[in-house]
Amino acid sequence: MKKILFTFLAVASFAGAYAQAGVQLRNDGFSATTNQMFTELRKKKATEVPLGTVGSPYIDESFAPCEVYYNDELVGTFYYRHNAVNDEIEIKDNPMPDAEVSSLATMRQLRIIVKKSGQEISMQTFETKEDQLRNGYLYAITGEGDYQLYQRNKVKFTEGTEAVSSYVRSQPNRFSIFTDYYYSDKDGKVVNFVPSRKGAFISSFDKSIQSSLKEYMKEEGLNVKKEEDLVKIFAFLNQQGV
Known part of the structure; x- marks a missing residue:
């Protein structure tokens, strides 16, 4: 399976050319010069999926309309x-089946807005549950405020196995989708992982708000494993003004 990435040199070249051109951006989009730069950073894609694989490497295989900023x-x-x-x-x-597919440059300045839902997808630096720093695409769930909730959708590829005897079945290659949640606060530049345990979740915030957060979650019977409850929690945090 091929993974085509943009190099730091390509990104730096784009930024340098952008600055040297002195391009003035219009409200209705990029100027012709800058749009050409953007086009040059789009690379042809060739994703190979092994035959007989269950599932998909895509969250949704169909192409949906979006705006790129x-x-x-x-x-x-x-x-x-x-x-x-x-x-x-x-x-x-365009949505035609034979339209050329390319990959959006992996730059933090570039983000997309899904036209149907208005949801924003952007490149963020986040800390995983294994305490590792990663860069990746996160889906914004909440709107404005000091505390923002994100969803991370990821797909894992598991190679299949051949049957070693008549008692053991062979297993096909498989793509499996997983979803995690992350949040940002007003002080941090790194997006934080949302723990699945209530105590660990509360402890991940500043001590000044832990008591009120704990009380609110208890009164409302909120579960950090449910997205709708997380939305309520972050609405509460933004209302506190802390």
């Missing part, structure tokens, strides 16, 4: 899908 400036309207094995956003200019 560079910081707050609109680049244009495209169609996207998320390759969650490689953690890449694949895009194309």
Whole structure:
């Protein structure tokens, strides 16, 4: 399975050319010069899926309309899908089956807004439950506020096994989808993992708000394993103004 990544040199070249060109961005999107730079950073994709594999490397195999932004400036309207094995956003200019597919440059300045739902997908630096720092695409769940809730959708590939005897069945290659939740606060630059245990979740916040958070979750009977309950918790945190 091939994984096509953009190098630091390509990103630096884009930033340097962008600065040297002195391009003025318009409200309706990139200028022609900058749009050309963006186009040059889109690389052709070739995702190979082994025959007989169960599942998909994509969260949704169909391409959905989206808007791509560079910081707050609109680049244009495209169609996207998320390759969650490689953690890449694949895009194309139109929904036709034969349209060329490329990969969105892995730059923090680039983000997409899904047109149907309005949800934002952006590259973030986050700390996993194994305390490892990673860069990857996170789906914003909550809106404005000091505390933001994100969803991380990832797909794991497991290689199949051949039957070694008539008593043991062979297993096909498989793609499995997993979902984790993360949050950012007003002080940190790194997005934090949301623990699945209530005590660990409360302890991950500043001590000044732990008591009120614990009381609120107890009164409302909220479960950190449920997305709808997490939305309520982060709405509460933003209302506190702490």
